[in-house]
Amino acid sequence: MSLPNRNNPYSFDEYLAWRDQVNYYTDDHFLQKVLKHYSGKHWEEADKEARKISDKVSYRWRDLSERISKPEKRPFLTHFDAYHNRIDRIVRPHEVEEMEREVYGEKLFSDDQSDWVRLIKMMLIYENGESCIACPVTCTEGLVELLNKFADSPETKRILKHCKEGIDGELGIGAQYISEKQGGSDIPANKVEAVKENGQWKLYGSKFFCSATHADYVVVTAKPRGEEKVALFVMPSWLPGDKEKEKRNGFRIDRLKDKMGTRELTTCEITLEGAIAYPVGPMERGLANVVEIVLTYSRLTVGLSSAAYMTRAVREAVKYSEFREAFGISVSHFPLVRAQTKKLEHFTKRTTAGAFKLYSEFLDIKEKSKNGKALSIDDKKRKFRIRELIMLQKITGTQDCTNVIREAMSFLGGHGVMEDFSALPRLFRDSVINELWEGPRNVLLTQIFNDLKRAQDWYPAQEFINDLIEDSPEDIKRHFSVNMEKFMSVPTLVSPDESIVEVAADWDKFCEDLFHQYQDLALNEVNS
Template sequence: MSDQEGNRDNPYSFDDYIFVKNNFNYYRDDEFFQALVKKYLPFNELEKIDLELQELSDIVSFRFKALADEATRLENRVKCTLIQHYDAYNHRIDKIKRCSETETLEREIFDLGLFDPKRNSPWSRFVKMFLLYQIGESGVMCPIACTHGAVELLQKYENELEPEAYNILTYLRDGIGGYKLGSQFVSEIQGGSDVPANLVEAVFEEEEGSDGVSNCWRLYGQKYFCSAMQSDYAVVTAKPKNVSSSTRVAAFVVPAWLPGNKEKEIRNSYTIDRLKQKLGTAELPTAEITYNGAVAYPVGPLEKGLADIVGIVLSLSRLHVALGMAAGLLKVTREAILYSQFRTAFGVPVSSFPLMINQINDINHNAMRSAAGAFKVYSEYIHFNEELISGIRELQKIEDLTERKRRFRLRELIMLQKIVVADDAPAIIRKAISFFGGHGIMEDFIDFPRLHRDSLIMELWEGPRNVLLAQIHRDFQRVAEWYSADDFIKDLLEGVDQKTIGNLTTEFSKIISHDTLLRNDEETLEICRDWERISNNLFHIYQDQALIELNYKGKPLKFSRLLRKFKKKPEEKEILVEL
């Protein structure tokens, strides 16, 4: 019972919580993030990158956050479902109109030159992307992921590219003429994950087209889920006609506009048929398009397109899903915990109730292990100089068995991490929303509802759970002669106690030894149920071990301490964008 009398002028205010949330610097004030950087970065790079992160975080935590908050307002998200097909003179232009804040944020993030080797090392690129993902703006960070995949694919064949394709690489990577945006268009109406079933055609045409280009490949057909539609260049899958590999998928890079035509709003012989209305990532334009003879440049051998797309482009996207969700979970967990310490009920902070204490510990542990796991997996990618193997056939050509096994672990880790983090994130965010009570579902109070919707998209992007679990199972059967399931578990979980490894090895080996996951019988159904459970358990153990190896001893978050600290700051930060 409260002994307080009624007061029609209720003095309650959220101002202290908003003050702390808005003044928190994503890197300078996050000891856990700093510990991850210190643990994984090479000593000779640490001081330089630490200073760069501090400077960038001053921008990301305030200016970029303010731009993202405005860009993701409902009325601005709606814009990305609208398209102007024709101008006033009946010219087909297919113009996508986005809010100015999104375009400003996109330009400033791409101007960081993340993929430019003259400006960023592999480690500085990674930790800056991890920082940027905390603003939760998929309209910009999805193109970052897609551009990363396009750059890595083009770099693999850098010395063999046609001049036009090489120029595209320099635009995307080196910023020649200003840093450009990449995307990847793979899915068709009949399905996304079944890439071999693609039907878009690539035809080599000697005759000069209406665009003035001759002796080139041209694409014909429809792509059905084309995200980052505002991009300058897309990696596209298609089946080449009139060649020996005509039933196999090839990879092409396709300009959105041919040189000189962007300003004229003349697209490269394709139409944007409609923009999709999605559950999440609504500020990201996603379209259905039809190619009507678009000029395209092959990337790599025509018969290797499928392996290159899956092994490089999609694998990088899966890495981005995990690191993006892990970074976002640090922010979500932090803001939820601080609110629980600020908010009182029945005269005490909500954070002091035993049920809430357990929930705080749960989401905090899950967020920390997700981040630690993301750093550990990405460190393996950097170990191999950011070069991914296209497929199992290419992997088996590596003579050094130790290296071959380590590369195989990375391939499987990328898929496992994507499956598990994308499965964990919606549940963690949903629980964090509950910390706010009714305010947790108010989109003008906090961005968790939008982040929750976005997290559901991540589970489907670049291969849903079932597809990846089946792929992992198939991969192990293909390498069984030189890498047993038992040895994989022992190598992957080095440092974990032997009892845990022994139990997991027995279960894992039983699943992998089952000949197929595609037969509809009781035994296979049971194996599939176990595989879903064990895959999560396996990667959670890997994440927990990464967290143990970090040996983090920092102070826990405390609202009252941060409030005092921020109020002592000599000046207010400029956090708003000039509109």
């Protein structure tokens, strides 16, 4: 019975007490199960390190993330100091700088960290959303992997050391400036020019989407003067001794972008005016290296962060439905909510299991590719599959994440869209950004189609499908194989022909279903 009471005693304290005490790792038995299954001999070390970092991520870093997400804490840009010196200072709240020092203090990219320790730490960190941490960590990983392979000068070796082990107690932070206003994901359309002047390479031109603009070092694409092929460079944001003076290395920050998500992270437009940079890898393979190394790691991490966002959002939404009562019963008992809960939990678990399975396959083929060893034809095919899976995960995981969080917000009713009530609106906005970063859906779907078309002579559609979803029932493999062969009979997805529009829509759905099948097989592995 509900009687009038002007002093409404209702309280959210029970739910908040649970939320404040939950530990991202030790209370997540499914995540532990997935890690144990795929990390193999690295399980004990990874589990131990996950428990240690989870005490920081789940409480202190979670609280810092919530505080820096407030509108009044948004970063801003100061172009000049009091003496009219151009400084382009990115002003960020001290909470960001505190958390950044602590996260980078983990030395995620040190040789002392195993791949599985790094992965589980990053997964847990990403449960707090972007927080001006996720993107820089991802970009630093790509920079480190690039320099692990190609650092061959005193400057690039010092940058690598700074990012992996630190110098004078500080760890270097990485970023990547690839996109330009005329090209977006079309990297070959880049117009930034690299010119060799007095023995040094200098960069001229503009970049249009530059995230993590506070970073120490940046992976930059540019075309050497007179050349059509894109080369790859590492550019310090400040030359040695200049950071303290706030004297940037030959570039200016024109303005900050006003994004709907990842607002704690600055994304800027910059103009390069002779910035000193160091070439990385063969000049003619800049495009290949940025895609095969830098974007590969970024896309892998976007898949992992999708799993992390979903995990936190669904956990908090489901618990709220158990706490909240409406019409005399717990909201969690409503049949529609129960059905939604099963669906959301399934999507979260399949995404997590798929991300860990793909990472294990990626590490295995990476190990086999070391030292320039020639791969067997079977390993070449596996490497090709992993390349396609990384793109499939990127488009499928991010879209699923946005849909899952949007639905999870409904469990909280009107509170679900209140920015100060829970982290769900912020995670939702960050997820939408992830759908676009590192190649939007239509670009990657076209790339996957083109890759598979080119591979038909040595890796036919039916064989590709059978290898990709090997443990599926025969009727499911047959279904995907038949449809794949039909798609491969289409000359191109880039055509003004109206009939291709329908084919393109079917291809989109086919790729999503195919990767869901891969994820479900991974989930079955974990649960078997």
